[in-house]
Amino acid sequence: MLGGLETALRRSHPDRPAVLGRRGIRRGDLADLATMYAGALHHRGLTAGDTLGVAVRPGPRALAIMLAAYRLGLRVAVLDPSAGPDVLTARLALAQPALVVADAAAQAVAGWAQRLAGRAGLALPSLDRLGPVVTVGRRLPGCAPALESRAGGAAPDRSDMDGDAVIVFTSGTTSRPRAVVHTRASVSAGMAAVARLVGPRPDDVVLGGTFFVLVPALASGATVAQPARSSRKLAAQLGRLRPQHTYLTPPQLRAALDAGARFTGSVYSGSAPVSAALLDRARAAGATAAYGVYALTELFPAAAVEAAEKAAFDGDGDLIGAPLPGVSASVDDTGQLLLSGPSAAHRYLGEEPLRNVATGDVAHLDAHGRIVLGGRCKDMILRRAENIYPGLYEPALHVPGVNLALLVGVPAGDGDEKLVAVVEPQPGADERALRAALAAPLARMGAARPDAVVFAPVPVAGRSRKPDRAAASALAARLTAAGDGRG
Structure with missing residues (x-):
């Protein structure tokens, strides 16, 4: 393509x-x-x-x-x-x-x-x-x-x-970054899968900002528009262009709906968890169909589910739909979802080729072969459709006077999370001085800057007394709800 x-x-x-x-x-x-x-x-x-x-x-x-x-x-x-x-x-x-x-x-x-x-x-x-x-x-x-x-x-x-087409960085640390390597074949397969899912036609208008949306649309002869940044302008843009196909992240979709947006044609949302309630709101706002799309940097797209099917699911977990044509799904002995297919990445940069994509998600396949997620088994935090990997930024928080520091996600509703830094001061450290010392590293974190910083002992667990991220997240939720956290 x-x-x-x-x-x-x-x-x-x-x-x-x-x-x-x-x-x-x-x-x-x-x-x-x-x-x-x-x-x-x-x-x-x-x-x-x-x-x-x-x-x-x-x-x-x-x-x-x-x-x-x-x-x-x-x-x-x-x-x-x-x-x-x-x-x-x-x-x-x-x-x-x-x-x-x-x-x-x-x-x-x-x-x-x-x-x-x-x-x-x-x-x-x-x-x-x-x-x-x-x-x-x-x-x-x-x-x-x-x-x-x-x-x-x-x-x-x-x-x-043949050969490599693109390197997309995902995680790791400043001393050991990690990046996904897609070949020209896997990129082409991914875009072909998007074209089959969306089905753009020559006279259509497609609203979306990602490379995997733009290329299939342009190749079909459709015209594309990138979503406006502000929710008010996005709502006006949707009304003016009346696109046949719209792709928005869940935060963009929520903001547009809150601003009174009306939709035409089909709506697709992904890059973060998409609830049945959010898809139903899109349908109620005029969309002829609304899909939640499950995709990873390593394999895009993997599965999709329409609003009606997702709303009808009454089992435990989050239904994300059947694997798209060409995608194979399985579950390993730890319950982690594994994916493979022609659109899967070839490898991580500097590592051996992948046999399967380990998603980091706990999942099972139901009787219909559909994927049902049961939570994430990685430490990755999702905030406003952005993947944030704590290991990239936590070392910078260990300034003089800090005993231990974690970045944790706190549920913020509808699948989104707030990012909170839990900082444990050394005995006798002055909190005001620590805040001043943390100002520079926090400023250097860019899009990963926490929504709040709380000072408290970091919970630990196990014989090795490793930091307990789940307990730290619960602690951060209590402290920020009580107003003890300041960004």
């Missing part, structure tokens, strides 16, 4: 909008932009198999870079500027990109950009620690040199080659 998208954009209604909005672009212009980037990257000396770091806001420019990289046979390392400078530096050291392309917002680190960076939750290490960096899009003072425009006609076409 990716290999043929550039040609499809140019040959099929090139004057039609590809992406709507202030940063919109026509289909033919998107293809031309991808060709230009391919020529520019080739001119920089990048060849098949090289790794390209991409720190660009989602939109037409990011999509064009991905298409250019695919054409050249490059491997893309997706860099999230909101992860914080220490985590990002460790990820760069692991991926070792030959070049990093970044837009101005991703480079907003100091000086003129301090306020912009604060509003956007962005923090990158200084440019000299990133290695070779070039700017795409508008270049502002303090940015790296621009990626020079090239016609791209001489750039080789490696679209039909």
Whole structure:
């Protein structure tokens, strides 16, 4: 699908909008932009198999870079500027990109950009620690040199080659990051699965912001729009565009419904737990169908369930539906859900190929072969559809005067969680001084900054007296409910 998208954009209604909005672009212009980037990257000396770091806001420019990289046979390392400078530096050291392309917002680190960076939750290490960096899009003072425009006609076409396509970082620590590696085959299989599930048509409007939503829609000839950030604008956008297909995370969907949004066509929600009540609200707001989609970074998408089927389920656990065509599901002897299929990741970076994707979810298969979740067996915390891994950030909380510190999730309703830091001071430590000492590491945590910090002994359990995360979460819930936690 990716290999043929550039040609499809140019040959099929090139004057039609590809992406709507202030940063919109026509289909033919998107293809031309991808060709230009391919020529520019080739001119920089990048060849098949090289790794390209991409720190660009989602939109037409990011999509064009991905298409250019695919054409050249490059491997893309997706860099999230909101992860914080220490985590990002460790990820760069692991991926070792030959070049990093970044837009101005991703480079907003100091000086003129301090306020912009604060509003956007962005923090990158200084440019000299990133290695070779070039700017795409508008270049502002303090940015790296621009990626020079090239016609791209001489750039080789490696679209039909095998090998790695993308690196997506998920977890680990600053000393040992972890990243999912998808091949070109698994990415293509995942997008084909989305196309089968959603079924976009040439005249449709599809509202959604993820790569796996954009590409199948554009390949079918549909027009895409990225969701507005504010709930009020999102509700207005839905009313104005009347999309045939809408993909929103559960927090986006809840916010849009709270703002009075009305839906047309089918609605899909995933990236975090999706309750039957939330899907029913979407149906009541006009959606002809509402699906909860179960997906992981390692395998997207895995299963889906429509609102009516989910509401009718009266068993224990959370019904997420039957595995999608090509996906195989099983449960290991610990009760953990295992998945496999053509859209599964090949491996974790630096590790052996995967036989199955270990989801970290406790589950069982019902009599109909449907997947029913029974909770998570990993420490991962889900907040506002973002995966937060405590091990990435807890070491930074151990400043002088701190005996032990944990990041835990506290249920916030409808599958979401609040993130709370439980900090155990050393005997005699001054709480006011500790708060001052924690200010800098907390600020460097970016999107993983806790909603609250509470000072209390961290519960421990077992003969080894390891921290008890479940007990710590319960403690954090009591303290924050009592108003003892402050962010």
